[in-house]
Amino acid sequence: MKTVGNKIRTLRERMKIDIAGAARLARVSRETQRKCEEGVAIKLKSVKQIAQALGASPSDVDDIICSWLRAHAGTDAGRIEIQPSGKSRLRAVGRNVVEKIAEAAAGLTLAEQKEVLLALTRQEVLRSIPHLNQLYQASRR
Numbered sequence: 481m482k483t484v485g486n487k488i489r490t491l492r493e494r495m496k497i498d499i500a501g502a503a504r505l506a507r508v509s510r511e512t513q514r515k516c517e518e519g520v521a522i523k524l525k526s527v528k529q530i531a532q533a534l535g536a537s538p539s540d541v542d543d544i545i546c547s548w549l550r551a552h553a554g555t556d557a558g559r560i561e562i563q564p565s566g567k568s569r570l571r572a573v574g575r576n577v578v579e580k581i582a583e584a585a586a587g588l589t590l591a592e593q594k595e596v597l598l599a600l601t602r603q604e605v606l607r608s609i610p611h612l613n614q615l616y617q618a619s620r621r
Contacts, residue, residue: 482547483519483547483551484516484519484527484544484547484548484551485516485517485518485519487531487540487543487544487547488516488517488527488530488531488534488544489517491531491534491535491536491540492517492534494534494535494582495534495535495581495582496582496585496586496593497593497597499513499514499517500513501593501594501597502530502533502534504597504598504601505533505534505597505600505601506526506529506530506532506533506534507529507533507601508526508529508530512526512530513530516530519551521551521552524545524548527544527545527548528541528544528545531544
């Protein structure tokens with residue numbers, strides 16, 4: 481059975497970003513991201529935040545939460561059954577969006593990828609994207 485840390489690391493590696501980039505994306509400290517991947521106990525809220533920022537599907541987030549609960553149950557984990565109910569109420573970025581972003585980033589240098597990730601953490605930049613797209617479309621006419 482994969483641990484929470486292994487699952488989070490796999491998500492990060494799929495996005496081809498380093499720990500610092502993942503931490504910025506999830507809006508947690510690098511230390512929290514590192515601890516999560518190393519299996520050190522961190523808050524459930526942080527685990528969910530990281531998983532969702534890394535594009536985990538709602539069912540993957542549920543699975544990660546269940547793994548976190550099992551790990552925190554310790555020796556009692558064998559006596560209780562922890563599993564997702566099958567109907568997720570958690571919201572995450574659609575997998576196809578994350579895959580499209582990863583494909584677009586694959587053609588960029590590592591420095592460019594870091595800049596894009598940094599830009600995505602800034603609300604001002606995110607608010608300007610629709611305007612940039614409109615400007616681009618107008619220039620193509």
